[in-house]
Amino acid sequence: MTQTQPFETDSRTVTWATPGQGDLARLLELDGLAQLEAMRAGEMPHPPIMDTLGMTDMRVERGRVVVEMPAAEFxxxxxGSVHGGVISTMLDTAAACSVHTTLAVGEVYTSVDLTVKFLRPVTVGSGLLTCEGTVxxxxxxxxxxxxxLTDEAGRLVAHATSTCLIMRAGE
Structure with missing residues (x-):
């Protein structure tokens, strides 16, 4: 029988706003850019995935979104490198949210696909990751x-393209 050695551990506590607390009817009265601006201003809850992964900032303008997150051991x-799913989530967030900024009042969207190219490894040493999405x-x-997606030194570490389907709310 093999005895396991105790490993050094670390912990992290995540809190987030429970989804559904925002007024969905009010949200749908705003265009996509105004929706994201309301989330950024704290008037509406932002998506829990931002807290789960530790995203620290999201800047929005029509057709463009920038998301930041420090690379972390978790x-x-x-x-010993950042999981491709974490990188893909950042890319999906920036690309899809750039589309979100173009939505008219009453429009919603969903991602149809995401094609990711990983160009270099990402570690804690990569520092602050910045992901810019554009339509x-x-x-x-x-x-x-x-x-x-670029690292703190400005090196491109990953690239993605995404197609989004745009619908009227309730379709």
Whole structure:
């Protein structure tokens, strides 16, 4: 029988605003940019995934979103680098939210796909990660967006493209 050795551990407590507390009817009276601005201002709760992953900032303007997050050990995979799913989540957040900023009152959207290219490893040494999402093309029913993730030194570490389906609320 093998005896396990105790490993040094760390812990983290995450708190978030319970989803559904915001007034969905009020949210749908705003266009997409105003919705994200209300979340940033604390007038509406932001998505819990931001707290779960430790995203620290989101700046928004029409057709463009920038999300920041310091790389942390709790993001690691077994090989000692930030898990690709964490990187993909940042890319998806920035790309999809850039589309969100273009929504008219009463419109909603969902991601159809996300294509990610990992270009270099990300570790705690990568520092503050910055992900910029921009809309490439916005049509009546679909939008194409891209996102670029850079480390604190400004090196491109990952890139993604995403297609989003745009619908009227309630469709």
């Amino acid at each position: 993001h690691y995979n077994p090989l 490439i093309s916005r049509g009546r029913r679909t939008a194409l967006a891209q996102a670029q």
